[in-house]
Amino acid sequence: SQTIHQWPATLVQPVGSPLSLECTVEGTSNPNLYWYRQAAGRGLQLLFYSVGIGQISSEVPQNLSASRPQDRQFILSSKKLLLSDSGFYLCAWSVGRANEQYFGPGTRLTVT
Amino acid sequence: QQPVQSPQAVILREGEDAVINCSSSKALYSVHWYRQKHGEAPVFLMILLKGGEQKGHEKISASFNEKKQQSSLYLTASQLSYSGTYFCGTENTGFQKLVFGTGTRLLVSP
Numbered sequence: 001s002q003t004i005h006q007w008p009a010t011l012v013q014p015v016g017s018p019l020s021l022e023c024t025v026e027g028t029s030n031p032n033l034y035w036y037r038q039a040a041g042r043g044l045q046l047l048f049y050s051v052g053i054g055q056i057s058s059e060v061p062q063n064l065s066a067s068r069p070q071d072r073q074f075i076l077s078s079k080k081l082l083l084s085d086s087g088f089y090l091c092a093w094s095v096g097r098a099n100e101q102y103f104g105p106g107t108r109l110t111v112t
Numbered sequence: 113q114q115p116v117q118s119p120q121a122v123i124l125r126e127g128e129d130a131v132i133n134c135s136s137s138k139a140l141y142s143v144h145w146y147r148q149k150h151g152e153a154p155v156f157l158m159i160l161l162k163g164g165e166q167k168g169h170e171k172i173s174a175s176f177n178e179k180k181q182q183s184s185l186y187l188t189a190s191q192l193s194y195s196g197t198y199f200c201g202t203e204n205t206g207f208q209k210l211v212f213g214t215g216t217r218l219l220v221s222p
């Protein structure tokens with residue numbers, strides 16, 4: 001069966017510090033991968049998605065970036081965090097077209 | 113454009129029914145429904161595709177009106193475990209890029 005991992009689960013970082021969040025998927029090949037952010041009490045905002053290694057599409061211009069160095073690994077990064085980057089970061093995967101997305105457990109980021 | 117969900121919140125007694133609506137201003141390829149409990153990740157419930165195909169939860173049903181660009185989620189004989197926030201995600205292109213709705217908070221009480 002397929003599983004998705006995210007780490008860390010929680011993170012507290014000062015403004016201006018770098019960020020690296022990692023997501024890995026097991027049990028499937030060539031998944032579509034997604035990064036979402038959810039502000040407290042709000043909906044899900046798509047940040048990046050990837051249909052293959054090295055292929056990244058950005059949805060929202062910001063100080064975040066994403067990379068996919070391996071088929072089942074997706075990384076979200078920032079060189080300098082802003083207060084507005086606080087939120088619940090969710091990685092998700094799907095396979096093919098018009099198929100359901102499955103979410104990882106998420107990383108709760110607080111920028112102080 | 114973010115799809116609009118209604119109602120924003122609903123309170124039910126256990127065993128009662130509810131309908132959650134999702135409306136888009138764009139033509140839709142598919143509609144996905146997810147439930148999120150507080151502090152947890154969203155969980156997939158249903159997917160409805162253009163042309164009528166559906167996949168998903170046994171005890172939850174949904175409809176998709178392509179012409180009106182709307183979808184409705186039907187929760188019947190609600191259980192306490194149905195409590196949470198429901199999100200619809202709409203897809204315009206068939207390339208799995210979802211735009212999630214504003215969310216509907218559902219509370220089921222004993």
